[in-house]
Amino acid sequence: MNETRTVLxxxxxSGIGLAAAVAAASAGFQVVATMRDPAxxxxxxxxxxxxxxxxxxxxKTLDVTDPASVAxxxxxxxxxxGRLDALVNNAGAGVVGTVEQSGTEPFRRAMEVNFFGVVEATRAAMPHLRASGGRVVTVTSVGGVVGQPFNEAYCAAKFxxxxxxxxxxxxxxSAGVSVTVVEPGAVASEFVASQQLDIPAMLAEAGPYAPAMEAxxxxxxxxxGNAQSPADAAAPIVAALTAERPPFRIQTSESARGFVGTKLSDLDGAAVQELTEGWVGKTSFRF
Known part of the structure; x- marks a missing residue:
């Protein structure tokens, strides 16, 4: 392809999105880097x-929760x-808590960004990607495969x-467009800091779940503290943009591959429960 390829x-x-934008531009793409606040x-x-x-x-300005902004x-x-060759759905929002204490509103917010935002952007891009024989690459998470304690809303949206x-x-x-999901594990970025967690307040409000939340x-x-860098996590995104036949599912590290692999080979769910119950301390219920 002689024409410069365009990716949105x-x-x-910040984080993976910033690193992916720079890496894609370095790979020769014209990058349209979007965010809610261009400031x-x-x-x-x-x-x-x-x-x-x-x-x-x-x-450019784009708010994935606003269909008009996306369109x-x-x-x-x-x-x-004159063209759109690829869409990278990277915008996301994290939520920490458990449903009994938080109610359902955090679930709705998480779905708006992490699910409906992906649906809306993909829907808007598809006609143009069909025209270019392009691709959709979406940053999900290992949390889109393995449910994780106190990440109920986030994992539900990523699932x-x-x-x-x-x-x-x-x-x-069937229409010439490839679709790939990229699954990072822990990444050292501003994504975690942006959640602005007030941990003492969270523990104080956690009620009977406080010991599990603290663990x-x-x-x-x-x-x-041992997280992957944003640049390393972004590299598979660019690989998915440039590969002749990208796979559907890509993990960004060996640890992410091992973690996701536990779920994909866990037919009755026991292995995942055994893994994650240790994250919240001793449990009184055995699956």
């Missing part, structure tokens, strides 16, 4: 400048660049996204 990436103000584009612009690809990174942005991209995309993949392929948070802090 959501959620690029936060400074770190992305600086990273693109440092990599020598500032001319191939264009920042307008995709239309602008096609009008300005939903994976179910949507796994179902869409053969349909999209989970201790483990989470340890795992993110």
């Amino acid at each position: 990436i959501t959620g690029t103000s 936060k584009a400074g770190p992305l612009r600086e990273a693109a400048e440092a990599a020598g690809v500032a001319g191939r990174v264009q920042v 307008d942005c995709v239309a602008e991209v096609v009008a300005e660049h 939903a996204a994976e179910g949507f995309l796994e179902s869409l993949a053969p349909v999209a392929a 989970y948070l201790d483990r989470a802090r340890a795992s993110f």
Whole structure:
């Protein structure tokens, strides 16, 4: 393909999205890097400048929870660049808590960003991706395969996204569009910090779940202390954009592969429960 390929990436103000935007531009793509608030584009612009690809990174406003914002942005991209070759669904939002204490509102918020945002952006991009023989690459999570304690809302939304995309993949392929999900584990990025968790308040409000939550948070802090870098997590995204025949499912590290593999070979669910019950301390119930 002689024409420059154009990729739209959501959620690029920090972390994996920022790293993916710079890496895709370095691989020769024209990158449309989107975010809810372009005032936060400074770190992305600086990273693109440092990599020598500032001319191939264009920042646009896009809020994946606003269908009009999604439609307008995709239309602008096609009008300005004449094509859309790939969509990277990266925008996401984390939620920590358990349903009895939190209620259902956090679940609705998580679904809006992590599931319906993916659905809306994919729907808007599909006609243009069919025209270019393009691809959809979506950053889900190992939490889209393995349910994790106190991540009920987040994992539910990521499970939903994976179910949507796994179902869409053969349909999209029949029209010449490939679909891939990229599953990171712990990544050292601003995603965790952006949740602005007030841990003492969370523990105080956790009621009978406080000991389990404290054990989970201790483990989470340890795992993110040894987390993968955003650049390493973004590399498989670019691989999915450039491979002749990308796979449907890609994990971003050996630890993520092992973690996801536990679930994919766990027919009765016992192995996953044995793994995750240790995250919350001793349990009085055996599955």
